[in-house]
Amino acid sequence: MKLSRTLVAVGLAAMTASAAYAQDFALRFQSSDPSGNPNFELKQEWAASVEALTNGRVTVEMLPVNSIVQHTETQDAVSAGIIDGHITDTSYFTGKDAAFGLIANPVGAYGSPSEMLNFIEYGGGKELMNELLNPYGLQFIGATTPGLEAFISKVPLDGVDDLQGLKMRAPEGLVQNVFQAAGAAPVNLPGSEVFTSLDKGVIDAADYTVFSTNHQQGMHDVAGHPVYPGFHSMPLVEVSINKGTWDSMPADIQAILEMSVRDFARNMTGQLAMRDAVAVAEANANPDITVHNWSAAERARFRAIAKSQWVDVAGQSENAQRVYDVLTGYLTEQGLLAE
Numbered sequence: 001m002k003l004s005r006t007l008v009a010v011g012l013a014a015m016t017a018s019a020a021y022a023q024d025f026a027l028r029f030q031s032s033d034p035s036g037n038p039n040f041e042l043k044q045e046w047a048a049s050v051e052a053l054t055n056g057r058v059t060v061e062m063l064p065v066n067s068i069v070q071h072t073e074t075q076d077a078v079s080a081g082i083i084d085g086h087i088t089d090t091s092y093f094t095g096k097d098a099a100f101g102l103i104a105n106p107v108g109a110y111g112s113p114s115e116m117l118n119f120i121e122y123g124g125g126k127e128l129m130n131e132l133l134n135p136y137g138l139q140f141i142g143a144t145t146p147g148l149e150a151f152i153s154k155v156p157l158d159g160v161d162d163l164q165g166l167k168m169r170a171p172e173g174l175v176q177n178v179f180q181a182a183g184a185a186p187v188n189l190p191g192s193e194v195f196t197s198l199d200k201g202v203i204d205a206a207d208y209t210v211f212s213t214n215h216q217q218g219m220h221d222v223a224g225h226p227v228y229p230g231f232h233s234m235p236l237v238e239v240s241i242n243k244g245t246w247d248s249m250p251a252d253i254q255a256i257l258e259m260s261v262r263d264f265a266r267n268m269t270g271q272l273a274m275r276d277a278v279a280v281a282e283a284n285a286n287p288d289i290t291v292h293n294w295s296a297a298e299r300a301r302f303r304a305i306a307k308s309q310w311v312d313v314a315g316q317s318e319n320a321q322r323v324y325d326v327l328t329g330y331l332t333e334q335g336l337l338a339e
Contacts, residue, residue, distance in 0.1 A: 142261030
């Protein structure tokens with residue numbers, strides 16, 4: 001009888017401890033994408049995978065853009081503990097340090113998602129991100145990207161010369177600087193206003209997102225000259241968490257979260273690339289849409305302009321110079337910097 005009571009007591013204690021442990025990491029992450037967007041749906045899948053991989057020890061509530069704070073305020077909100085983490089384009093924080101803009105989207109640097117993800121994982125990018133984020137109270141877990149973004153346009157674009165005077169939407173920071181240097185007239189508009197601005201003629205083109213998402217959202221109905229494959233922008237989408245929360249986590253949970261983000265990146269880039277292929281086929285079959293594919297020579301011209309802007313950004317802060325040095329070192333070592 002005593003043995004049975006002891007076993008019951010131990011079992012109850014273990015259950016109580018397990019239940020308490022499972023409640024330690026109920027997290028809220030805010031996304032930079034709206035509900036219903038394909039990117040947001042993939043982020044919800046990641047949140048569900050975290051709960052499954054940790055056997056319920058970590059739960060993540062994925063919130064759409066602007067749920068708690070504006071998309072440009074999530075870094076401060078994570079630091080303050082208002083939200084636990086975010087999945088967002090790092091370039092939104094360029095105003096704090098030019099380094100964020102350079103590492104987030106070194107326009108023209110990469111030819112594929114794998115080149116960027118290899119830089120983050122194996123080329124020094126992950127360490128750079130934590131050097132940038134830790135002073136703000138955040139810990140970088142890992143990165144994903146939707147892939148090389150297509151370009152939306154109402155007018156034919158077949159090379160750099162066609163960008164002259166083009167009224168276009170581009171996010172502030174390096175992306176906007178590069179297009180301005182190439183002769184375009186970029187303006188900063190939120191993604192939610194891209195369709196309406198194109199439809200009303202406020203802009204004639206836009207740097208927005210990948211081809212399939214543009215197509216799904218009807219962008220090509222009002223702008224029938226998309227450029228694909230993408231030649232310019234591929235944003236780094238960071239998955240970061242409050243550093244105090246991260247430091248309180250046991251090593252196995254930290255390892256699981258890092259692994260889950262690597263899998264998330266493969267899931268996002270793979271699924272969106274497959275959707276792009278389907279959407280491009282649909283667009284090519286539509287007589288009202290003309291898909292433009294820039295020549296290698298024109299892509300090289302644009303990249304040369306972009307590289308000049310990397311140098312300008314590098315001179316804006318010590319951190320930006322460090323990002324430039326590590327990034328160009330990686331690109332050179334991998335044979336990716338030559339024209």
